[in-house]
Amino acid sequence: MMMEVRYAGHKSYAGFTRLVFETDSAGPAGFKINLDEAGRRVVFYPVDGLLALTFAPVPSVDGLVRGVDFVQEGYAKRGIVIKLGQEAGGVRASRLTSPDTLVLDIYAKSGPKPFLPYGRTVRTVAIDPGHGGAAVKPDGTGGMAEGDLTLDIALRVRKLLTDAGYRVVLTRDKDVAVTPDVRAGIANAARADVFVSIHAGGSFGPMREQAAVLTMDAGELGTKSGPSAWPDQNAPYLPDSIDLAAAVSGSLSKLYGERPEVRQTRLAGVQGLAMPAVVVEAGSLGGSTEGGALAEDAFHDRFARHLAVGISSYARGGE
Numbered sequence: 001m002m003m004e005v006r007y008a009g010h011k012s013y014a015g016f017t018r019l020v021f022e023t024d025s026a027g028p029a030g031f032k033i034n035l036d037e038a039g040r041r042v043v044f045y046p047v048d049g050l051l052a053l054t055f056a057p058v059p060s061v062d063g064l065v066r067g068v069d070f071v072q073e074g075y076a077k078r079g080i081v082i083k084l085g086q087e088a089g090g091v092r093a094s095r096l097t098s099p100d101t102l103v104l105d106i107y108a109k110s111g112p113k114p115f116l117p118y119g120r121t122v123r124t125v126a127i128d129p130g131h132g133g134a135a136v137k138p139d140g141t142g143g144m145a146e147g148d149l150t151l152d153i154a155l156r157v158r159k160l161l162t163d164a165g166y167r168v169v170l171t172r173d174k175d176v177a178v179t180p181d182v183r184a185g186i187a188n189a190a191r192a193d194v195f196v197s198i199h200a201g202g203s204f205g206p207m208r209e210q211a212a213v214l215t216m217d218a219g220e221l222g223t224k225s226g227p228s229a230w231p232d233q234n235a236p237y238l239p240d241s242i243d244l245a246a247a248v249s250g251s252l253s254k255l256y257g258e259r260p261e262v263r264q265t266r267l268a269g270v271q272g273l274a275m276p277a278v279v280v281e282a283g284s285l286g287g288s289t290e291g292g293a294l295a296e297d298a299f300h301d302r303f304a305r306h307l308a309v310g311i312s313s314y315a316r317g318g319e
């Protein structure tokens with residue numbers, strides 16, 4: 001099986017460099033990463049199958065990564081070679097879908113400590129209560145507007161995380177309408193390390209009535225549709241968003257009895273965020289008995305606790 005690999009770019013961070021490759025398929029199941037020549041060279045190759053590397057060698061990236069090249073092993077098996085300007089402390093690979101993308105994070109040995117996989121630098125958490133300021137509210141017993149529910153949960157999460165030592169910023173703390181761009185602006189201005197949006201509308205098609213944790217679909221980044229006027233700056237955070245989604249989904253499984261689905265989808269409100277971001281759907285409020293349970297204080301309390309645990313678990317490296 002042959003996987004075509006195209007170099008898509010890099011971004012330099014304090015302590016690590018991220019290299020992004022686009023691939024034409026999910027590719028072979030297994031990869032091997034070798035850090036050789038005393039930590040001065042990374043070789044990445046499939047255990048089975050071939051890579052068709054269509055990019056030209058990249059001559060220079062930054063102080064840590066001096067260049068990206070490829071190697072021929074035997075007749076055909078090719079691997080990606082990353083030449084290092086200083087000793088690397090580790091490499092982390094992540095896969096994304098639609099489009100199929102391979103992300104390699106190269107960590108410096110000296111300088112700021114790599115924060116993965118032994119714990120991340122998460123000091124500030126942005127909590128985004130979805131909706132708010134709705135002119136029309138459901139009336140009758142058990143009826144609760146989605147924006148009231150998300151705000152009540154968000155206030156509880158803020159207290160839990162603040163007590164645990166995090167700085168928490170809310171994109172709204174009362175029943176007002178806030179545009180997606182203003183929400184992104186609040187989180188970016190606060191230099192939040194993660195962004196967690198809370199919803200309960202079941203408004204994501206097949207997941208109606210179900211809890212789910214959503215991350216941005218890489219294939220939707222850079223598209224002009226959607227309400228955001230912000231440039232697409234969420235792309236570098238996608239691998240961490242997926243880790244965050246997994247941590248939150250894992251924690252919420254103790255509330256729901258099964259893991260809420262993690263799905264990549266179009267999230268216009270996320271593309272302007274300069275941090276890992278997830279949208280958590282608590283389920284559907286819409287008129288069902290389940291909706292009645294969702295409106296209860298006890299549910300808000302339990303949901304908030306499991307969400308806070310999921311965020312802390314991500315911050316500690318996902319254990």
Ligand SMILES: [Zn+2]
Pocket residue numbers: 130131146199200201202203
């Ligand atoms: Zn919603």
